[in-house]
Each structure stands twice: as structure tokens, then as C-alpha cells.
Amino acid sequence: MACVACGGGIAPKSGICADCTVPYVRGWCVAPRQEQLEALIDAYKFGNARSAYVPLASLLDVRLPELPADVRVVPVPTVSGHVRQRGYDHMLLITKRFAKLRGLPLDTALDRRTATRQRGAGKRQRTEQAKRAFVLQGTLDPDATYLLVDDVVTTGATMKYAAKTLRDAGAQTVWVASISYQLLD
Numbered sequence: 001m002a003c004v005a006c007g008g009g010i011a012p013k014s015g016i017c018a019d020c021t022v023p024y025v026r027g028w029c030v031a032p033r034q035e036q037l038e039a040l041i042d043a044y045k046f047g048n049a050r051s052a053y054v055p056l057a058s059l060l061d062v063r064l065p066e067l068p069a070d071v072r073v074v075p076v077p078t079v080s081g082h083v084r085q086r087g088y089d090h091m092l093l094i095t096k097r098f099a100k101l102r103g104l105p106l107d108t109a110l111d112r113r114t115a116t117r118q119r120g121a122g123k124r125q126r127t128e129q130a131k132r133a134f135v136l137q138g139t140l141d142p143d144a145t146y147l148l149v150d151d152v153v154t155t156g157a158t159m160k161y162a163a164k165t166l167r168d169a170g171a172q173t174v175w176v177a178s179i180s181y182q183l184l185d
């Protein structure tokens with residue numbers, strides 16, 4: 001698998017390559033965003049194909065190893081405007097189903113602070129937006145392991161700052177999983 005932080009390199013067992021310094025200790029990045037997976041994600045996010053959360057959750061279920069019972073599944077929250085546009089919260093649907101398949105609790109304490117637009121933004125802008133994007137509603141169990149789940153890793157900034165928000169709120173162990181990574185030219 002590719003490095004979950006940058007989508008490149010050859011990741012060791014942790015899923016994080018030697019070039020990446022991140023606030024999480026373990027990660028999985030399932031597959032590049034291309035061919036059928038790209039078509040499925042695009043249909044799900046931009047083509048109103050709501051039911052695509054089912055195969056996308058299954059893909060995570062098939063590709064991730066067995067997880068300890070103290071793992072809590074956390075969706076990377078979606079910009080509220082996008083949820084309104086789609087009529088569904090795409091990461092919430094996927095993570096709910098994945099958590100159910102694994103018999104793990106879902107934790108939705110992580111929230112978006114502002115409506116930032118990421119599509120089309122440059123790397124620097126994305127990083128600046130991601131830094132301020134997240135806020136925690138409620139409290140975390142410092143002894144639990146939080147597994148952040150997103151659909152696509154592009155620069156890794158979203159995952160990084162989402163994980164940092166959990167760490168700053170007291171989570172000692174954060175893992176991440178992304179269904180796909182964007183191949184950059």
C-alpha cells in the first residue's frame with residue numbers, strides 16, 4: 001500500500017513512509033483513485049449515487065486488518081454545504097456502515113469549523129484551510145484508539161489536521177484510513 005500521508009513511497013507496516021511526520025501512528029490507504037474506484041467515488045460524491053456507500057464501506061472492511069475492540073471509528077467531517085448539496089453526508093454513511101460491519105462504535109465528535117472549499121485549491125491553500133478546519137464537540141476517551149476515515153487523500157493536510165485536533169483534545173492514539181489516494185501529476 002502507498003503511504004497514507006502522502007500517497008507516495010512504499011509504506012512500511014505502519015502505512016506511513018519515512019518522509020512523512022504526522023500526528024497519527026498507523027494508517028491504511030486502500031487504492032489509487034483511478035478506474036472503477038474513481039468512477040465509484042465520483043458517482044457517490046458528485047453523481048447522487050447514494051447507495052455507493054455500501055461497496056465503499058465493504059472495500060474498507062475487506063482491506064483493513066482486524067482491529068482491536070477499543071477502536072472508535074471517526075468520519076472526517078464534511079463541509080456542511082456539500083452535505084446539503086448531496087442530500088447526504090457521504091463519509092458518515094460509509095463510516096456508519098463500516099463500524100457496524102466491524103462491531104465498533106462510531107464517534108462523531110469531530111466537526112468542521114468553517115465552510116472551506118478545497119476542490120481546485122493549491123497545496124498551500126489546502127494546508128492553510130485544513131489547519132483551521134476542525135473543532136471537537138464533546139470529549140474523548142484518552143485510552144481509546146481513534147480511527148479517522150476519509151475517502152480521498154490528496155496532500156494529506158486534511159488527515160493531518162483532523163488527527164491533530166483529536167490529539168490536541170487528548171486522544172493518545174490516532175490511526176487513519178483512506179479509501180483512496182489521488183495520483184498527482
Ligand SMILES: [Zn+2]
Nearest residue numbers: 003006017020
Ligand atoms: Zn509519506
